[in-house]
Amino acid sequence: MENKKVYIETLGCQMNKSDAERMYGMLEHIGYTQTENPKEADMLIINTCSIRQLSEDKAYSQIGVWGKQKKSNPNLKIVFAGCVAQQGGKSILKRAPYVDLVLGTQRLYELPNLVKRIEQGEKIVSIDEKPYEESDIQINRVKGVNAWIPIMEGCNNFCTYCIVPYTRGRERSRKPELILAEVKKALSEGFKEITLLGQNVDSFGKDLPDGQNLAWLLRKINAIEGKFRVRFVTNYPTDITDEVIDTVIELDKVCEYFHIPMQSGDDYVLKKMNRRYDYATYKKICDHIRSRVKDVTITSDFIAGFPGETEEQFENTLKAMTELELDYSNTAAYSPREKTVAAKWVDLYIPEEVKTERLARLNEHNRACCLASNKKYLGREMEVLVENFEVRKNGDKVITGRTRNNKIVHIPCDRDLTGEFVNVKITNAKTWYLNGELA
Numbered sequence: 217m218e219n220k221k222v223y224i225e226t227l228g229c230q231m232n233k234s235d236a237e238r239m240y241g242m243l244e245h246i247g248y249t250q251t252e253n254p255k256e257a258d259m260l261i262i263n264t265c266s267i268r269q270l271s272e273d274k275a276y277s278q279i280g281v282w283g284k285q286k287k288s289n290p291n292l293k294i295v296f297a298g299c300v301a302q303q304g305g306k307s308i309l310k311r312a313p314y315v316d317l318v319l320g321t322q323r324l325y326e327l328p329n330l331v332k333r334i335e336q337g338e339k340i341v342s343i344d345e346k347p348y349e350e351s352d353i354q355i356n357r358v359k360g361v362n363a364w365i366p367i368m369e370g371c372n373n374f375c376t377y378c379i380v381p382y383t384r385g386r387e388r389s390r391k392p393e394l395i396l397a398e399v400k401k402a403l404s405e406g407f408k409e410i411t412l413l414g415q416n417v418d419s420f421g422k423d424l425p426d427g428q429n430l431a432w433l434l435r436k437i438n439a440i441e442g443k444f445r446v447r448f449v450t451n452y453p454t455d456i457t458d459e460v461i462d463t464v465i466e467l468d469k470v471c472e473y474f475h476i477p478m479q480s481g482d483d484y485v486l487k488k489m490n491r492r493y494d495y496a497t498y499k500k501i502c503d504h505i506r507s508r509v510k511d512v513t514i515t516s517d518f519i520a521g522f523p524g525e526t527e528e529q530f531e532n533t534l535k536a537m538t539e540l541e542l543d544y545s546n547t548a549a550y551s552p553r554e555k556t557v558a559a560k561w562v563d564l565y566i567p568e569e570v571k572t573e574r575l576a577r578l579n580e581h582n583r584a585c586c587l588a589s590n591k592k593y594l595g596r597e598m599e600v601l602v603e604n605f606e607v608r609k610n611g612d613k614v615i616t617g618r619t620r621n622n623k624i625v626h627i628p629c630d631r632d633l634t635g636e637f638v639n640v641k642i643t644n645a646k647t648w649y650l651n652g653e654l655a
């Protein structure tokens with residue numbers, strides 16, 4: 217089989233990174249090897265993200281560069297994949313005629329067949345929303361200790377700011393047997409942590425036979441032999457069940473960590489966002505989890521400057537962040553996305569300088585929350601899964617890993633213990649990480 221080289225540039229979220237690992241696996245099967253150098257590639261794939269305008273612009277700018285590369289190498293194939301591809305469809309070929317294949321998010325597994333056709337000179341747009349049947353494929357995972365494994369895809373929630381339901385389609389669960397086989401394979405390859413991935417992991421199983429839900433899946437995975445950890449992201453606040461909380465308490469491998477996006481701490485804004493809860497409900501959920509799960513970490517997402525957001529409403533978000541003692545939050549300024557409901561409220565857009573200023577205040581609160589959260593663990597002994605070993609410029613040797621509740625810890629250590637579980641005494645708390653020493 218002819219040996220060709222493929223380079224994939226991935227933008228955006230973990231789901232895209234996971235898709236890229238699948239693409240590499242499928243392409244290897246038809247004779248391609250992975251290269252880190254786009255200049256020596258026979259095929260270039262951009263795996264795009266449309267969550268913010270900036271990310272979309274980056275994708276077009278990148279293929280512009282590749283288009284020039286194609287002038288000196290007409291055999292070069294360019295694939296435009298991911299969320300922007302799903303949305304843009306045929307218009308991408310008009311804007312960038314040097315693109316050979318536009319591959320929508322739900323056609324991922326069609327890639328090998330489509331590549332064979334573009335190799336024959338065809339130009340193809342494949343963005344059908346009917347998912348292409350998933351096959352049992354080889355996955356070329358990025359080396360490390362954590363394997364990301366999608367369990368469901370898509371979203372039915374239609375939050376008014378979010379493009380995901382338009383780019384990833386409606387919710388659908390992956391077949392449990394494929395997920396379990398993938399978990400076992402990743403463990404046999406040496407991965408020590410499995411993160412189950414989905415836009416709304418609580419929806420896993422809604423389209424499967426009764427009883428097959430997230431808690432059921434966690435129990436199945438926990439029963440696999442060996443020492444490893446399991447996490448899951450992302451939860452929708454009101455969809456988290458007691459059954460799932462029970463698994464975190466009862467199962468030794470399931471970690472004490474929940475990522476529960478709140479987006480705003482103001483009830484009016486939450487309504488305009490089409491989120492199905494108010495602040496009191498969100499608080500009740502957090503309190504409930506904290507009262508049941510010892511040392512749990514709860515992280516969140518927030519948007520600053522949603523259309524029409526007043527200063528008072530924004531301050532409710534700051535108050536909420538502090539009152540709930542959130543351990544960490546991802547923050548972003550609102551970015552209008554075409555097709556979404558909120559993007560049409562142009563008259564209510566918040567000026568850029570106000571959004572930037574609010575985002576800065578949100579980040580300041582976030583930093584204070586993180587530091588307060590980290591300080592809680594001073595003097596404690598915690599189990600750390602080592603992810604990395606480095607020799608710093610000053611000669612210091614340091615291992616870095618995570619606690620069960622997802623805190624990053626740096627530890628002086630002469631040996632590379634990557635992939636091992638070590639007990640660590642926490643000696644210092646910084647905003648974004650802890651320091652510790654081997655216990």
Ligand code: SF4
Pocket residue numbers: 371372373374375378379380381415416452
């Ligand atoms: S629940 Fe999440 S993925 Fe779904 S529409 Fe809302 S923000 Fe987007």
